[in-house]
Amino acid sequence: MIKNFGTLYAGHIDFDDIGFDATAANDREYTNEQLVKAYDKADAIALVMDRTGYDTFWLAEHHFQHEGYEAIPNILMLATHLAGRTKNIRFGCGFNVSTMWHPIRLAEDYAMADVLTGGRVVFGVGRGYHSREVETFGAPLFDNDANRELFEEQIDIIFKAFNEDSFSHHGKNYDIPANVPYRGYDLEEVTLVPRPLNRPVECYQPIQSASVRGLDFMVKHGIKGLVGGGAASGGAPSPVVEAWRDALSRDGRDTELGTDMIVGVSVYIAETEEKAMAEASRYFQENMKMFGPLTLARMLGEDGVEALGDPQRAPTAGLPTIQDAVKAGQWLCGPPGLIIEKLEALQALYPGLDTVNAGSVIGTPQSVLIDQLEMFASEVMPHFTGK
Secondary structure, three states, rough: OOOOEEEEEEOOOOOOOOOOOOOOOEEEEOOOOOOHHHHHHHHHHHHHHHOOOOEEEOOOOOOOOOOOOOOOOOHHHHHHHHHHHOOEEEEEEOOOOOOOOOOOHHHHHHHHHHHOOOOOOOEEEOOOOOOOHOOOOOOOOOHHHHOOOOOOOOHHHHHHHHHHOOOEEOOOOEEEEOOOOOEEEOOEEEOOOOOOOOOOOOOEEEEOOOOOHHHHHHOOOOOOOEEOOEEEOOOOOOOHHHHHHHHHHHHHOOOOOOOOEEEEEEEOOOOOHHHHHHHHHHHHHHHHHHHHHHHOHHHHHHHHHHOOOOOOHHHOOOOHHHHHHOOOOHHHHHHOHHHHHHHHHHHHHHOOOEEEEEEEEOOOOHHHHHHHHHHHHHHOOHHOOOO
């Protein structure tokens, strides 16, 4: 049963114009003074979530985005700061893109954040989807097999570091430790200092392709899944949830659909469903403008992606609408009672599901985002949490 709620903020600033007919995504460029306002926005979100009873505030790691869409390069630094500003809420890494890190450095930084925040940071890893980021940091992205191979070796190392008093690793990409003498002896193992407070470490990974290899690797390390929100399409297609259940079953766990996963949906509350869709439409459009060219909206096709980059063509190019997203279950729009009804349907479909990420998409102004979080917390969450 659903009992916990979170939201995701990838780090977008407020824009002067929003939507298909607004400034093209690739034409957006902002000053440093404008970009750093993303951190004030994160602070405001964290404070309202902490006050109103949300469980986890998820943040996303991204780099080089002068366009102002995803302006948080280090989740762990921001989460540690925000933990000092709040009392109860947890901060989720949604996600650290491990292919852009040395695995030991990522393990160290997470462990230190875990210690400094008293266990209020939730670990999360992903393989990446921005070529500008991943390839610039020297890791493969266009070569999917190489990307997955690197990622899997890194995660093996990270969990060794978390779980073993000392460890070594000798693989294709890493030899740990270095084969060197140290203070009178030959180095054979190293110890992560510090190690996380809470072990085993709770970890999440986005489920995208739902391949057998990818899901089985997650299960091997006890990694939980997150579907929808961020780069992934919202909602939880049944084949994906069923594939996740099957992966748990292959590991000897017979579970209900939705166990060990979080489902993300976009939510907009207004007096009627029609009014909610009308008000949220431009945010939906801006979000699509950002993600569409990144091969994360495959239904668009080449012509659709080209149209997204042209404010003159996009409004009449037959692109997906928020009405389509509502019909598909990716967006929940309408009065609180209707949102509750739709979440109850999700709960009935996936009885093992206990956590939902509900929130606003890239492009939503801070004032609207805060108002929506407040309304959801006061008029929807109590139905499920009893608080």
